[in-house]
Amino acid sequence: MVARHPRGGEVEGYVITFDDVSDLVSAQRMAAWGDVARRIAHEIKNPLTPIQLSAERMKRKFSAEVADPEALGQLSDVIVRQTNDLRRIVDEFSKFARMPAPEPKELDLCALISDAVLLAQSGRPDLTFTTKLPNEPVLIVADATMLNQVLTNLLKNSGEAIDSKSQKSGDYAGIVNVILEMDEKNPVLKIQDNGIGLPSDRARLFEPYVTHRDNGTGLGLPIVKKIIEEHGGTLELRTAPIFAGFNHAGAEARICLPPTIIAREIHE
Numbered sequence: 001m002v003a004r005h006p007r008g009g010e011v012e013g014y015v016i017t018f019d020d021v022s023d024l025v026s027a028q029r030m031a032a033w034g035d036v037a038r039r040i041a042h043e044i045k046n047p048l049t050p051i052q053l054s055a056e057r058m059k060r061k062f063s064a065e066v067a068d069p070e071a072l073g074q075l076s077d078v079i080v081r082q083t084n085d086l087r088r089i090v091d092e093f094s095k096f097a098r099m100p101a102p103e104p105k106e107l108d109l110c111a112l113i114s115d116a117v118l119l120a121q122s123g124r125p126d127l128t129f130t131t132k133l134p135n136e137p138v139l140i141v142a143d144a145t146m147l148n149q150v151l152t153n154l155l156k157n158s159g160e161a162i163d164s165k166s167q168k169s170g171d172y173a174g175i176v177n178v179i180l181e182m183d184e185k186n187p188v189l190k191i192q193d194n195g196i197g198l199p200s201d202r203a204r205l206f207e208p209y210v211t212h213r214d215n216g217t218g219l220g221l222p223i224v225k226k227i228i229e230e231h232g233g234t235l236e237l238r239t240a241p242i243f244a245g246f247n248h249a250g251a252e253a254r255i256c257l258p259p260t261i262i263a264r265e266i267h268e
Helices: 022-062 069-097 109-123 144-169 202-206 220-230 263-267
Strands: 002-007 010-016 105-108 128-132 139-142 175-183 186-193 234-239 251-256
Touching (some): 105 109, 109 139, 109 186, 139 144, 144 175, 144 186, 144 220, 144 251, 220 234
Antiparallel strands (some): 186 251
């Protein structure tokens, strides 16, 4: 916005005001994508089950009658597999479009993190997971299911980032560090990895359907960001510090929760 600055009947100069509307534009974009996601989920999900059941029935009924039953089985399996992939994408659409409101309850954030890391370690024994948590329980009031979804998504992203680095560098020792610290009264969670790192346009990773991975839906990080914001917190993607023994800096997801989420503060 430009306004004239008059003095003595003459224009002495101009005042230029800049407004940062990035958050507004981002919110408008998210709302528009939410509407698109609802429409896509509705249109695609309905025929998926009949398609899958028809493929499975064809395989059972005609395997003994066709000349090449093995080929029929393979083609039927492709249909079933692709149908399941579509269902997974549609489920992601539905989660993004209709994110439920949090149901906050008192929980131990340290225990929640430990359980999520244990599950991730069981699924990826080829990676090294480390945790640095406070010695005492960190009691907060939050939605455990939604925060667990956040941890699962971010740990999965770290594993995939390490896979991408390994594909370029060959044999690679992947490390994921999970750190919970208290910044005054704010719980701060850091999930670091020595994977391929962040793209130059990292801010766009929070936009729906933007992904740099072959099999990604581009909804994981937007859902995570939405959950954190529903809890009054912030999510930031940074370059991770260089890991011991490695000369490569990976990625760090930094979650800062508000002090009001601490259970003892709410009880007072």
